[in-house]
Amino acid sequence: MKGARTKQGILERAVDIASVEGLEGLTIGRLAEDLQMSKSGLFAHFGSREELQLATVEAARQRFVDEMFRPALKAPRGYPRLLAICRSWLDYVKRGVFPGGCFFAAASFEFDGRPGPIRDAVASAMDIWLGALEKAIRLAKDEGHLDKRIDVKQLAFELNALFFGANFSYMREDKRALGRAWKAIEGRLEASRVDDQAEAGSRGSGVGKRAAAEPA
Amino acid sequence: MKGARTKQGILERAVDIASVEGLEGLTIGRLAEDLQMSKSGLFAHFGSREELQLATVEAARQRFVDEMFRPALKAPRGYPRLLAICRSWLDYVKRGVFPGGCFFAAASFEFDGRPGPIRDAVASAMDIWLGALEKAIRLAKDEGHLDKRIDVKQLAFELNALFFGANFSYMREDKRALGRAWKAIEGRLEASRVDDQAEAGSRGSGVGKRAAAEPA
DNA sequence: GTGGTAAACGAACGTTCGTGCTAATTTCCG
DNA sequence: CGGAAATTAGCACGAACGTTCGTTTACCAC
Numbered sequence: 043m044k045g046a047r048t049k050q051g052i053l054e055r056a057v058d059i060a061s062v063e064g065l066e067g068l069t070i071g072r073l074a075e076d077l078q079m080s081k082s083g084l085f086a087h088f089g090s091r092e093e094l095q096l097a098t099v100e101a102a103r104q105r106f107v108d109e110m111f112r113p114a115l116k117a118p119r120g121y122p123r124l125l126a127i128c129r130s131w132l133d134y135v136k137r138g139v140f141p142g143g144c145f146f147a148a149a150s151f152e153f154d155g156r157p158g159p160i161r162d163a164v165a166s167a168m169d170i171w172l173g174a175l176e177k178a179i180r181l182a183k184d185e186g187h188l189d190k191r192i193d194v195k196q197l198a199f200e201l202n203a204l205f206f207g208a209n210f211s212y213m214r215e216d217k218r219a220l221g222r223a224w225k226a227i228e229g230r231l232e233a234s235r236v237d238d239q240a241e242a243g244s245r246g247s248g249v250g251k252r253a254a255a256e257p258a
Numbered sequence: 259m260k261g262a263r264t265k266q267g268i269l270e271r272a273v274d275i276a277s278v279e280g281l282e283g284l285t286i287g288r289l290a291e292d293l294q295m296s297k298s299g300l301f302a303h304f305g306s307r308e309e310l311q312l313a314t315v316e317a318a319r320q321r322f323v324d325e326m327f328r329p330a331l332k333a334p335r336g337y338p339r340l341l342a343i344c345r346s347w348l349d350y351v352k353r354g355v356f357p358g359g360c361f362f363a364a365a366s367f368e369f370d371g372r373p374g375p376i377r378d379a380v381a382s383a384m385d386i387w388l389g390a391l392e393k394a395i396r397l398a399k400d401e402g403h404l405d406k407r408i409d410v411k412q413l414a415f416e417l418n419a420l421f422f423g424a425n426f427s428y429m430r431e432d433k434r435a436l437g438r439a440w441k442a443i444e445g446r447l448e449a450s451r452v453d454d455q456a457e458a459g460s461r462g463s464g465v466g467k468r469a470a471a472e473p474a
Numbered sequence: 475g476t477g478g479t480a481a482a483c484g485a486a487c488g489t490t491c492g493t494g495c496t497a498a499t500t501t502c503c504g
Numbered sequence: 505c506g507g508a509a510a511t512t513a514g515c516a517c518g519a520a521c522g523t524t525c526g527t528t529t530a531c532c533a534c
Contacts, residue, residue, distance in 0.1 A: 061371070062371040062372065063372070064280065064368060066280065066282065066283060067282060141371065142370065142371035143367075143370055143371060147367055148367045148370070150426055150429075151359075151363055151367040151368070151426070152364070152367070152368060154358065154359055154364070154426070154429035154430070155278040155357065155358035155359060155429065156278065156279070165430060168430075195434075195438070196438055196441065196442070199427060199435075199439075199442070200438075200442045202423055202426075203419045203420045203423020203424070203426075203439075203442070204416070204419045206419060206422045206426065207415060207416070207418055207419020207420075207422055207423075208419070210367070210370070210418075210419075210422065211415060213366075213371065214370070214381060218411075219415075222412055222415045222416075223415075223419075226415070226416045226419070
């Protein structure tokens with residue numbers, strides 16, 4: 043049972059390295075040296091490099107769910123939860139959950155043109171995440187918080203794109219990156235929101251009726 | 259002078275390979291074999307692998323400008339040109355200008371956490387492109403086509419994010435990817451547009467006043 | 475045609491890659 | 505405590521990596 047803990051430790055480090063150097067840059071020798079153990083000893087846990095890479099993808103998915111997604115589920119379902127997910131996403135890159143930025147953004151672009159098990163694993167993880175995002179949007183519609191006419195997949199596409207853009211800009215030391223992303227996200231969501239008559243008040247008309255809140 | 263032509267041919271192939279395998283996956287042996295020439299003969303043109311990578315980035319930038327950006331400049335300045343640039347971007351990934359999808363999206367994510375000359379070169383190319391995009395937006399404002407209140411950098415950020423998202427989805431064989439991206443882009447631009455009283459007509463109100471045109 | 479320069483080649487360098495084996499060590503259970 | 509099982513280490517391998525070297529080929533001016 044000791045092996046399981048060691049394996050977990052290996053994978054945590056593997057995820058960190060892969061998020062910076064890429065999954066192809068993740069090398070057994072480098073990883074072993076980093077953990078101060080022998081190549082062969084480490085190797086024995088996986089049997090092949092590809093298996094190590096696949097396990098790394100899965101470990102990254104776990105971390106993503108634990109650090110970014112699950113906490114957002116505490117928010118009440120519907121619009122608040124959808125907003126919480128978006129906020130949590132930006133927070134997750136800000137906190138540096140992966141030292142090299144969003145693991146899956148990087149991995150997706152790294153393997154997009156290369157068929158094989160790793161590409162499939164990354165794609166599957168992204169499918170799960172996008173599915174969860176779509177579900178959150180659908181719930182917000184069902185709760186009557188979002189306009190019934192909005193296209194769920196379309197909105198998920200746009201939000202996901204903004205996440206990628208946020209990660210890109212943030213990694214380029216653009217201090218305004220997350221602020222911009224948050225503004226865009228909020229604007230997009232507010233525009234799809236069903237008018238809440240209770241707080242009708244005087245919303246601005248025209249370009250955008252945007253709140254001014256800043257991300258965490 | 260023969261060497262210059264050879265070098266150009268090498269770089270064209272190098273760009274193709276790097277767009278699929280990544281700049282780190284671009285290997286001298288592989289490239290030489292692909293071109294049916296000796297490693298040493300090829301190597302002599304660059305002096306080091308890093309120099310080859312840097313030259314590859316520059317060659318990719320050239321191709322990007324030639325195939326995607328310059329053609330869009332034929333459109334009249336202002337809103338039409340901005341729209342033409344966006345359309346051209348989507349078309350450029352659809353046409354497979356780079357076999358592995360947008361070279362710079364991939365390279366940006368590959369090197370975002372790794373300081374060094376290559377990261378700098380990629381970042382510089384992205385800066386030039388984003389600068390050009392911002393300029394197009396600013397021109398559209400100056401021409402009175404876009405609302406004067408819009409934030410140029412904010413809009414550029416959002417468009418760029420949508421391009422990345424489009425590339426991501428398109429590379430995943432999502433047939434609707436470019437359609438969605440186009441819809442989002444057009445919606446975002448229409449919302450920032452100054453109302454053209456001449457063609458007032460009956461635009462839909464509410465969520466979005468979106469035209470239904472499909473991308474090329 | 476001949477001489478000189480530029481371009482491409484082939485072989486080899488030292489490293490590092492992933493991957494087998496086998497031996498030593500540690501851990502766990504009765 | 506002792507022995508079986510799981511875990512780690514040591515070592516060797518073939519291949520590929522970037523790079524250097526000396527040599528040969530191709531081309532162009534005179």
